[in-house]
Amino acid sequence: MKETLLKVENAHVHYGGVNALEGASVSLDEGEIVALMGPNGAGKSTILKTIFGLAEVSRGRVLWHERAITSWRIWR
Numbered sequence: 597m598k599e600t601l602l603k604v605e606n607a608h609v610h611y612g613g614v615n616a617l618e619g620a621s622v623s624l625d626e627g628e629i630v631a632l633m634g635p636n637g638a639g640k641s642t643i644l645k646t647i648f649g650l651a652e653v654s655r656g657r658v659l660w661h662e663r664a665i666t667s668w669r670i671w672r
């Protein structure tokens with residue numbers, strides 16, 4: 597069975613009064629390629645920023661190999 601490498605669970609991110617993510621989830625398995633698709637403003641960049649720890653997550657979490665890394669900085 598393939599192991600899940602990276603998971604974003606129910607992420608909520610807002611920029612001031614703008615809700616950019618309202619419960620976004622994505623999961624990436626070992627050897628898998630995942631594409632984020634959506635129109636301009638859908639939240640693609642914000643999901644990546646959430647993974648990188650560049651966006652402030654008000655709800656939800658990011659897991660790396662089941663370990664919570666929510667809001668960890670990319671250089672940590």
Ligand SMILES: Nc1ncnc2c1ncn2[C@@H]1O[C@H](COP(=O)(O)OP(=O)(O)O)[C@@H](O)[C@H]1O
Nearest residue numbers: 611614615616635636637638639640641642643
């Ligand atoms: N720095 C920011 N300040 C305020 N609103 C932002 C900022 N960055 C993105 N947004 C808003 O958050 C939403 C998601 O944007 P974004 O993640 O950039 O989408 P995408 O990458 O899919 O085009 C949009 O409504 C956008 O206008």
Ligand SMILES: [Mg+2]
Nearest residue numbers: 637640641642
């Ligand atoms: Mg973008």
